Structures are given as structure tokens and as C-alpha cells.
Amino acid sequence: MADEFTVKIEGFATPGCGIARVDGQVVFVEGACPEDVVKIAITKKNKSYANAKVVEIIEPSSHRVKPFCAMQKVCGACQLQFIDYDYQLELKRQIVQDAMRNIGGLDILVNEVIKSPEILEYRHKIQYPVSQTKVSKRILAGYYKTGSHELVNIKHCPIQPKICDEIIDFIREKAFEFGVLGYNEKKHSGDLRHVVIRNSALNGKNLVVLVVNASDVNKNIKKLADAIFEHFAEVSGVCVNFNTKKTNVIQGNISKCVAGRDFVVEKILGKSFKIGANTFFQVNPKSAENIFKYVKDYISSNFKKPTVLDAYAGITAFGICVSEVCEKVVSVEENTQSCIMAEDCLKENVIDNVEINNMDAGEFFAKEKRKFDAIILDPPRKGCTKESLDNALKLSKGKIIYVSCNPATLARDLKYLAEKGARVESVQPFDMFCHTYHVENVAILSLI
Numbered sequence: 348m349a350d351e352f353t354v355k356i357e358g359f360a361t362p363g364c365g366i367a368r369v370d371g372q373v374v375f376v377e378g379a380c381p382e383d384v385v386k387i388a389i390t391k392k393n394k395s396y397a398n399a400k401v402v403e404i405i406e407p408s409s410h411r412v413k414p415f416c417a418m419q420k421v422c423g424a425c426q427l428q429f430i431d432y433d434y435q436l437e438l439k440r441q442i443v444q445d446a447m448r449n450i451g452g453l454d455i456l457v458n459e460v461i462k463s464p465e466i467l468e469y470r471h472k473i474q475y476p477v478s479q480t481k482v483s484k485r486i487l488a489g490y491y492k493t494g495s496h497e498l499v500n501i502k503h504c505p506i507q508p509k510i511c512d513e514i515i516d517f518i519r520e521k522a523f524e525f526g527v528l529g530y531n532e533k534k535h536s537g538d539l540r541h542v543v544i545r546n547s548a549l550n551g552k553n554l555v556v557l558v559v560n561a562s563d564v565n566k567n568i569k570k571l572a573d574a575i576f577e578h579f580a581e582v583s584g585v586c587v588n589f590n591t592k593k594t595n596v597i598q599g600n601i602s603k604c605v606a607g608r609d610f611v612v613e614k615i616l617g618k619s620f621k622i623g624a625n626t627f628f629q630v631n632p633k634s635a636e637n638i639f640k641y642v643k644d645y646i647s648s649n650f651k652k653p654t655v656l657d658a659y660a661g662i663t664a665f666g667i668c669v670s671e672v673c674e675k676v677v678s679v680e681e682n683t684q685s686c687i688m689a690e691d692c693l694k695e696n697v698i699d700n701v702e703i704n705n706m707d708a709g710e711f712f713a714k715e716k717r718k719f720d721a722i723i724l725d726p727p728r729k730g731c732t733k734e735s736l737d738n739a740l741k742l743s744k745g746k747i748i749y750v751s752c753n754p755a756t757l758a759r760d761l762k763y764l765a766e767k768g769a770r771v772e773s774v775q776p777f778d779m780f781c782h783t784y785h786v787e788n789v790a791i792l793s794l795i
């Protein structure tokens with residue numbers, strides 16, 4: 348293959364690449380949109396495909412729009428922002444459809460993607476890696492450039508509430524003033540590794556989490572935490588999370604609240620939830636509310652007071668949202684802080700038909716004797732083990748509702764369940780992560 352070609356983009360694939368063909372070989376073109384005619388340069392040749400970047404747009408696709416973010420050329424986060432929103436949704440639907448067909452071997456028409464209620468300032472959890480400049484030691488915080496660990500110092504991110512920019516800016520300035528060192532990933536040295544902010548879509552309050560390369564709170568970090576808490580009326584608390592491992596995992600297992608409260612409150616379908624430093628909660632609460640409603644409506648229109656298992660439950664958000672249309676909900680979650688927050692939610696919302704089990708889902712499945720009318724599975728990106736899927740089939744009387752943020756592992760697991768006799772009734776995508784190639788899905792399976 349020579350190095351430069353002019354091609355027409357024919358399709359789209361994860362991770363947000365246009366697809367073209369050169370001499371019959373597939374080329375994934377970064378930053379290209381279907382219908383574009385572009386000059387591309389090959390960046391990598393593989394056995395059965397190649398990667399390329401756009402050198403020149405010769406005829407732009409009618410779906411191209413002006414990117415909304417000044418940092419779009421350097422920040423790797425919102426890969427699809429140069430494509431109009433409605434077409435982004437269609438491309439995401441196609442990504443899910445392709446996964447169902449090519450990985451899942453399933454002949455099912457994926458539904459149209461349900462829009463996010465907000466497409467800017469929608470992201471209520473931010474996680475910025477922190478480092479510092481070599482010479483002046485100024486603090487840097489932002490996202491990594493695509494495919495690298497080169498940090499882009501982001502002053503304004505349009506997909507996050509504006510207050511997050513202000514808090515991060517304050518941290519940059521005060522951390523430097525108080526002698527807090529930004530993390531050096533290569534040398535595994537420095538103090539501050541990440542800043543995580545949980546912003547409440549309900550009331551705009553923020554929980555700030557300072558992830559440190561230490562097992563205790565040093566005096567400079569404490570000074571920084573106090574300064575953040577005193578300066579911002581919108582900050583309800585500051586926690587320090589300890590992570591001394593050489594790892595890409597952002598947070599360690601232990602956090603300590605050093606100022607204010609260790610949670611923010613979110614409200615979904617009329618139920619209030621506490622979200623802490625180490626608890627999972629969907630990053631886009633308004634889009635998540637659509638998903639919880641979809642699942643609740645499905646359960647209420649298909650069952651009369653069923654028993655439901657909410658597995659990989661986090662703070663039992665699904666379980667609590669569906670509890671009023673259920674006889675009994677049982678949840679299982681391995682993260683202890685999530686289970687504590689879930690118990691608090693039950694008290695706060697006066698709910699007495701939800702049982703919370705703080706344990707590994709696999710272990711729970713293996714020992715559980717009760718059967719459930721419906722099982723909600725919402726595992727991490729890697730999906731479920733075959734053993735967990737076998738057990739879910741054993742424990743379900745009729746329906747499995749599989750929620751997933753990864754179309755590839757969802758398709759793999761649906762294939763396995765279908766081979767065991769389950770029928771995939773529907774796959775419904777939701778736009779939880781606007782302007783990125785990520786997409787959340789709810790698949791409904793029937794065992795009868």
C-alpha cells in the first residue's frame with residue numbers, strides 16, 4: 348500500500364473511525380465521517396486492515412458540523428463532536444447493530460437510540476489526571492491526548508457543568524501555592540494523581556475527591572482540601588482517596604472525608620440517592636433516568652408484583668427505582684460503600700421490600716436458592732462470566748434484562764444466552780455519553 352489515498356468514507360466503527368476501502372482492504376480513518384471524500388495517510392498497516400488519518404477533506408459529508416470545543420484537536424474525549432447530533436445517534440445505532448450481527452450472530456433490529464435530555468454539560472462525574480510542568484512545576488489537570496498519556500491541560504470542558512472548571516482551576520493554583528506535587532506517572536512520584544468531582548444534577552453540589560499517591564493525608568493535601576471547601580459554597584465535601592499502586596485504575600479502595608460531607612445527593616424517578624467517592628453512579632443522571640424508567644415500565648407492564656434480582660447493583664439504583672412495582676427486590680453488589688449508601692437510600696426513601704447483599708455476584712448466584720421473575724444484570728464493561736450467565740438462567744423464571752455500556756461484550760453474552768435457549772426480544776440503546784462513540788444498551792431476553 349502506498350502512503351496516501353483519496354477515498355470515500357463508507358461506514359463507521361468503534362472507536363469513532365470512518366471506514367474506507369483501498370484495493371479491497373478495510374482502512375479505519377480517524378476523524379472521518381461517512382460520505383466524506385478525504386485524502387488519507389496510512390498510519391499503521393496490519394494483516395487484514397490498516398489505520399489512517401485525514402490529511403485533507405476534499406468533499407465534506409453533509410453531517411459535518413463545527414466542533415463545539417476549542418480543545419477538540421488535542422483532547423481525545425469527544426470523538427464525534429464534528430458530526431451532527433442526530434447522525435451521531437444513527438452511527439451509534441449502527442455500531443450496536445454491527446456488534447449484534449458480527450459478534451452476537453443475532454438477527455435482531457436494534458431500536459433507535461434514545462437521546463440524552465442534555466447534550467452539553469451532561470457529564471456529572473469528572474476524572475482529571477494531574478501532573479506538573481517540568482521546570483516551573485505548575486499543576487496540570489485535564490484529559491489525555493487520544494491514544495497517549497500526554498496530558499492536555501483543560502481550562503474549559505463544555506460537556507461538564509461550568510463549576511467543575513472553576514474547581515479544577517482553583518486546585519491548580521492552590522496545589523502549586525501549597526507545595527502539592529503533581530503526579531509523575533513514569534517515576535511513580537508526586538502527591539496528587541487525579542481529581543474526581545461528583546456533581547449533583549439535582550442541586551449542583553459537588554463532592555471533590557483528591558486521589559493521592561500516599562496512604563495518608565499529608566499537611567499540604569489537607570490545606571488544599573480545606574481551601575477548596577472554604578472557597579466554594581457549591582462544594583459539599585472533600586475526600587482524599589489513597590492510591591499508591593502503579594496502575595491505570597484511578598481510585599484506590601479507601602477514601603477519607605477531610606472536609607464537609609462524603610456524598611452528594613441525586614434524585615432519580617422521585618427517589619433520592621447518596622453518591623460517594625467510591626460508589627458507582629451513571630455519569631449522565633438525566634439519561635440514566637430514562638433507562639431506569641424504561642426498565643421500570645417494562646417490569647410494570649409485564650408483571651404483577653414480581654420478584655426481581657438487581658445484580659451488579661451499585662447503589663441499587665435499578666432495584667430502588669423498580670421497588671414500588673415489585674413484591675420484592677434483592678440486590679447484589681461487591682462494593683461495600685455502595686451497599687452502605689444503598690441501605691441509607693432505603694431508609695431515606697422509606698422502602699422496606701429491598702434486600703441488599705454485599706458480595707461477589709458470582710458467589711451469590713452460585714449459592715442462591717430463590718428464583719426471580721426478572722433478573723437485571725448490569726456488569727462492568729468486561730461483561731459476565733459464562734458461569735454467571737448459566738446461573739442467571741437458572742435463577743430466572745422468565746426474563747433477563749441486561750444493561751451494558753459495551754456493545755461488544757453485550758453481544759458476546761447475548762450470543763451465549765441465545766445458544767442456551769434464551770430469545771433476545773429487543774435491544775434499546777440510550778445516549779449516555781454524548782459526542783463519544785460510547786453507548787449504553789438495555790437488552791431484554793425471554794426464557795420462555
Ligand SMILES: C[S@@+](CC[C@H](N)C(=O)[O-])C[C@H]1O[C@@H](n2cnc3c(N)ncnc32)[C@H](O)[C@@H]1O
Nearest residue numbers: 627659660661664680681682707708725726727
Ligand atoms: C456498570 S456498574 C452498574 C451499577 C448500577 N447498576 C447502576 O446503574 O448504578 C457495575 C457495578 O458492578 C459492581 N461489580 C463489579 N464486579 C462485581 C462482582 N463480581 N460482583 C458484584 N458486583 C460487581 C461494580 O462495583 C459496579 O457497582
